[in-house]
Amino acid sequence: MVGVRPGDGPGDGQGDGAYERAVGAVAAGLRGAGPAEAPGRLCGVAVDLLPVDGASVSLRGDSMPLRLAASGDVAARLAELQATLGDGPCHHVLRTGAPVLARDLTDAACAERWPVFAQQALGSGVRAVYALPLGSTAVCVGTLDLYSASPGGLTAHELHVALLVAGVMTVALTDLPNDARDAGEGWLSGLAAGHDRVHQAVGMIMAQLGVGAGEALARLRGDAFAHDLTVLEAALDVVDRRRRFDTP
Missing domain, CATH: 3.30.450.40 (GAF domain)
Structure with a gap:
């Protein structure tokens, strides 16, 4: 249930x-x-x-x-x-x-x-x-x-x-x-860095396709699933310019 x-x-x-x-x-x-x-x-x-x-x-x-x-x-x-x-x-x-x-x-x-x-x-x-x-x-x-x-x-x-x-x-x-958060513990800063990459990729897809944030994220998710990647892995491909959405 x-x-x-x-x-x-x-x-x-x-x-x-x-x-x-x-x-x-x-x-x-x-x-x-x-x-x-x-x-x-x-x-x-x-x-x-x-x-x-x-x-x-x-x-x-x-x-x-x-x-x-x-x-x-x-x-x-x-x-x-x-x-x-x-x-x-x-x-x-x-x-x-x-x-x-x-x-x-x-x-x-x-x-x-x-x-x-x-x-x-x-x-x-x-x-x-x-x-x-x-x-x-x-x-x-x-x-x-x-x-x-x-x-x-x-x-x-x-x-x-x-x-x-x-x-x-x-x-x-x-x-x-606060001192633990700021002491370079790694897991919080690592999460934030990964999240920033996803946002950066979404912004790049928005610019490439002229679409809104929701549509850009949906495109990123679809591309990740189609290529058996995580969203973060797909985002890194976009940020590093290994993947564009405005070309075949």
Whole structure:
């Protein structure tokens, strides 16, 4: 099912200390981690704690989500794919601030809603995607996306643990001290640089074709997908003048 909201309470598993053990695992996973390491560490913790095979975290961008960290190659590819397509569970979460639990990507509802993403995810061995907001419906700063090779939903306790990880991720991203942001930690400055390249490429395509920003970004995304590139890779081709849109 798509667009399912979590239950009203933490659900089963609370009384026997399972949730407390999850809290301890999150704390242990972050022990000794600097700001640049925290997102990747938390992706790994999510995979360890939950019946999922991969996790990625993406930040909200002006025009598209920006992948920050992933637990492995498949998770990284699917996060980049959603950015490239401009579609997928991550985008719904960024628009609404509400979780999306896609229990089986072979369901007609998923195939109809995200035809290309669902097909590509299934081709990568992923059957279910659980996308959670970082923040709230009022202020959503990004998403935590969980990928499972098996269809099915999360139990109430598992969903509560996933929301715990998303909550800690949100704090890690929004409560960075200014000195950490300015100390050359790399991940924030690297994201900003990549985002700037996409904006620069969009501006160049606008000038080449005489179109608006939305159309230019759509052209860039389409070109990236057609050539099996990420949006950033396609943008670098444009910025470095290896690709023009006003020539055949």
